[in-house]
Amino acid sequence: MANVAKNPAGLEIRSPRNADVSQVLDGGAQEFLTSLSREFAPRVSTLLQARQERQRQFDAGVRPDFIEETAWIRQSDWKVAPIPADLVDRRVEITGPVDRKMIINGLNSGANVYMADFEDANSPTWDNCIQGQINLLAAVRGDIEFHGPSGKCYRLGDNPATLMVRPRGWHLIERHLWCDGCPIPAALVDFGLFFFHNARHLLQERGSGPYFYLPKLQSHLEARLWNEVFLFAQDHLDLPRGSIRATVLIETLPAAFEMDEILYELREHSAGLNCGRWDYMFSFIKTFREHPDFVLPDRSQVTMTQPFLRAYTRLVVKTCHRRGIHAMGGMAAQIPIKDDPEANIAAMEKVAADKRREVADGHDGTWVAHPGLVPLAREIFGTLDQGNQIHKLLEVFEATPIDLIEPPRGTRTEAGLRQNVNVALQYVQAWLGGLGCVPLFNLMEDTATAEISRSQLWQWIRHGAKLEDGRVVDAALFRRILAEELAGLRVLNGDERNLTSRREQAARLIDELVTSPTLVDFLTIPAYDLLTRDTYQDEPAPTP
Numbered sequence: 001m002a003n004v005a006k007n008p009a010g011l012e013i014r015s016p017r018n019a020d021v022s023q024v025l026d027g028g029a030q031e032f033l034t035s036l037s038r039e040f041a042p043r044v045s046t047l048l049q050a051r052q053e054r055q056r057q058f059d060a061g062v063r064p065d066f067i068e069e070t071a072w073i074r075q076s077d078w079k080v081a082p083i084p085a086d087l088v089d090r091r092v093e094i095t096g097p098v099d100r101k102m103i104i105n106g107l108n109s110g111a112n113v114y115m116a117d118f119e120d121a122n123s124p125t126w127d128n129c130i131q132g133q134i135n136l137l138a139a140v141r142g143d144i145e146f147h148g149p150s151g152k153c154y155r156l157g158d159n160p161a162t163l164m165v166r167p168r169g170w171h172l173i174e175r176h177l178w179c180d181g182c183p184i185p186a187a188l189v190d191f192g193l194f195f196f197h198n199a200r201h202l203l204q205e206r207g208s209g210p211y212f213y214l215p216k217l218q219s220h221l222e223a224r225l226w227n228e229v230f231l232f233a234q235d236h237l238d239l240p241r242g243s244i245r246a247t248v249l250i251e252t253l254p255a256a257f258e259m260d261e262i263l264y265e266l267r268e269h270s271a272g273l274n275c276g277r278w279d280y281m282f283s284f285i286k287t288f289r290e291h292p293d294f295v296l297p298d299r300s301q302v303t304m305t306q307p308f309l310r311a312y313t314r315l316v317v318k319t320c321h322r323r324g325i326h327a328m329g330g331m332a333a334q335i336p337i338k339d340d341p342e343a344n345i346a347a348m349e350k351v352a353a354d355k356r357r358e359v360a361d362g363h364d365g366t367w368v369a370h371p372g373l374v375p376l377a378r379e380i381f382g383t384l385d386q387g388n389q390i391h392k393l394l395e396v397f398e399a400t401p402i403d404l405i406e407p408p409r410g411t412r413t414e415a416g417l418r419q420n421v422n423v424a425l426q427y428v429q430a431w432l433g434g435l436g437c438v439p440l441f442n443l444m445e446d447t448a449t450a451e452i453s454r455s456q457l458w459q460w461i462r463h464g465a466k467l468e469d470g471r472v473v474d475a476a477l478f479r480r481i482l483a484e485e486l487a488g489l490r491v492l493n494g495d496e497r498n499l500t501s502r503r504e505q506a507a508r509l510i511d512e513l514v515t516s517p518t519l520v521d522f523l524t525i526p527a528y529d530l531l532t533r534d535t536y537q538d539e540p541a542p543t544p
Helices: 027-059 068-075 100-107 126-140 186-205 220-236 259-265 277-287 307-322 341-361 371-381 414-432 447-462 475-493 497-515 524-531
Strands: 002-006 011-016 092-096 113-117 145-147 153-155 162-166 173-179 182-185 211-214 245-250 270-275 327-332 365-368 438-440 443-445
Touching: 011 027, 011 126, 027 173, 027 182, 027 186, 027 220, 027 277, 068 259, 092 100, 092 371, 100 113, 100 126, 100 145, 100 153, 113 126, 126 162, 126 186, 162 186, 173 186, 182 186, 186 220, 220 245, 220 259, 245 259, 259 270, 259 307, 270 307, 277 307, 277 327, 277 447, 307 327, 307 341, 327 341, 341 365, 341 371, 365 371, 414 438, 414 443, 414 447, 414 475, 414 497, 414 524, 443 447, 447 475, 447 497, 475 497, 497 524
Parallel strands: 092 113, 092 365, 113 162, 162 211, 211 245, 245 270, 270 327, 327 365
Antiparallel strands: 002 011, 011 173, 145 153, 173 182, 438 443
16 A cells, blocks of 8 residues: 655655654655656756757767867866865775665775665665665664664675765656655655755765766756756755765766766866766667667677777766866776686686776776676786776877767677677566666676667668578567577476566566667666556545
8 A cells, every 4th residue: 555645845655554754754855856756857858858859960960070169168178166185085886775784794895985776776666765765874874784684684784885976867866755746856866865864964974975976967057957956955065065966877879978078067176087888888879779780799709809989988088087087987887707718717717807807997996787897807906006096198199070970880689689688678578577787697796788689679670670690680580589598497497376477577678668660768767667566556545
C-alpha cells in the first residue's frame, strides 16, 4: 500500500510505508528538497528541452563542433580552485552501488576514492535510494556495519577511502517525491539528501568535504546549473563557498566539445573531469543515430585504441592539466576469474595494458569495478610519485572536430549481435529485480554497457547493417536471436516465477526499444515505469 503524505513544506511522499524513511526525510531535509525543487526544477526542464533541440540538429546533419561564442574561455589563461588535501592523490578509484556491504568493501578496498553510485550501478527502487542514503549517513560517521548471512561482520577499517557520491542524471525523476504537483528531478533528491545530512560533518569532523561525480552532462549550461545548485546549497546550510567539489564525467559526445567551458562554470567547485567511456560510446551512437556512416562494429572492437576515443581521452588530459586539475581515466570492468587461471591472466593483462596507456597519456588516476583490481591499478599508477601528474602538459596535442567524431572501424558478427542481446536481456532482468551492477561474461556490467548493447542493436536494424557473413540485421533476425537467448537463459537460470516474470518483462522492453522507429534516449526511463509500478501511487490519497 502506498503512503502518500503532504508535509507542511508542500512535499508529497508517494511511497510504500517504510519506517526508515524518517531517518533521511525528516522535516529539515524535506524543506531543503522543496527549496531545491522550486528553485531549480524548471531550469532542468528547460535544459532537457535544449538537449532535444540539439539532437534534432544532429539528426538533420549538423556536426558537433567547438562553440564560437565561448572561444574566449578556451583561449584564456585561468585555473580552477586549489585541490583539497584529500583529493590530491586519486590514483585508484573504485565505484559501486550504495548497498551497505559494497560501501564498506569499497571504502576498505585500498583505493584512494570510493564513488558511491546512485546512477548507473544502482537500480533506483525507492528502497535502494532511501537505504543508500541511510548507509552513507552511517559511513560518513564511521559507524556503518553489515552482518552477512554467515554471521561475518563488516566494519570500516582504519584508513578508508575518500568518499564521493554520484547522483542520478538530469534526465531522471524521483517518482516517489513530488513538489507542487511535479516529481522532483532525481539528481536534486540524491544530491540534496546526501548534502543536507553529511556536508557539515564531512567538513568539520572529517577534514574532508561533500564530493560528487556529475553524470551525463551534455553542455556547459548544465554544468552552470549544477554550480548554482552548489551555491544555493552552501548558502542554505551556511557553509563556505567552494566546500563542494565535483568531478564531471565526460561521457556524452556533445560535452567533449565543451570541456573547458564545463570546468570554467564549475571552477570554484571543480575536481576535474573523468573519461566515462562506456556512456561515451552510447552517446556516439545516439548523436549520430540517423546517419549510416556512423554505424559501429561489434562492441568488443570499439576499444580505447580507436582514433575517436584516443582523441577524446587525450583531450581530457590536455584540458584538465592546463587548468590545474585531475584528468581521471576510464573504467576497468573486468572482474577476477577464479575458476580459470589462464583466462584470468589474460584478462588482467588487458587491464594492465589499458592502465599503462592511461599513465602514459597523462591521466592522474583510474577507475576499477572490483576490489581485486585495486592492487594492479595501484602498482601501475604508483609511478606517479606526487600522487598525480597534473604538471604533465600536452601542449603539442590538438584534437580537431573531425578527430573526435571519426567513425570506428571493424566488423559486425553474429557473436557480437548475440552478446548485445544477451547482455541487454540479463542486465534489464536484474535491474527490474533491484540490482544495478551485474557480473556477466567476466565483466561488471552496469546501465552504461546495457545502453551500448540495446542502442547498437537499434542502430544496426535502423540502417540495415550487414554482418560479416553477408546477412542484413533486421527485426526478424533480432527477434529470432532474442528468442534463442531467452530460451538459453530459461535453461541456465530456471523458471522460478518472479525471475520468469522479470525476464519476460525485460524481453518485451528490449524488443520495444530495439525495434522502435526512433531511438529512445535512455532505457532507464521506460524501465523505471516498470520498476516503480508497485511502489508508486498516481493520485495522492487524502491527507489524514
